[in-house]
Amino acid sequence: MSAKKEASVWQGFKAFLMRGNVVDLAVAVVIGAAFTNIVNSLVKGIINPLVGAIGTQNLDGYSSCLKGRCTQAADGTPTSGVRIMWGSVLGATLTFLITAAVVYFLMVLPMSKYLARQAARKAAREGTKEVVEVSELEVLKEIRDALVAQRGSGHDAR
Secondary structure (H helix, E strand, O other), X not given: OHHHHHHHHHHXXXXXXXXXXXXXXXXXXXXXXXXXXXXXXXXXXXXXXXXXXXXXXXXXXXXXXXXXXXXXXXXXXXXXXXXXOHHHHHHHHHHHHHHHHHHHHHHHHHHHHHHHXXXXXXXXXXXXXXXXXXXXXXXXXXXXXXXXXXHHHHHHHO
């Protein structure tokens, strides 16, 4: 009984691995990791200097103090006050938006257009096939009606 259960678990695991969704997910993770490096370079090389034209290139430096005056030690650890580090949140948000835009415009949009074209071609082929099938059916009905009419007229003549 235990060997059977192990076999079915192993078969279920193999079926899970062989599903297309698992492979698609693995490809997405690998491509996402590759895009992370590109997006980080884009943020550090282009976005941060543009923000630096207004303030500082390091978004992590933007913060606000909630209570009293915020002070920090030479190593950057806060010594007094409650500091809200909204610059790092802004940087992470920009990175996310750029990543989402790159993935959408370079991967999702072209793929959806491609799939729509494929579906339209398939529908056109099936539509043509239906027209041929319908016209053949109509011809067969006409032949049947003509045969019935011939039988009927031949039967009445006797």
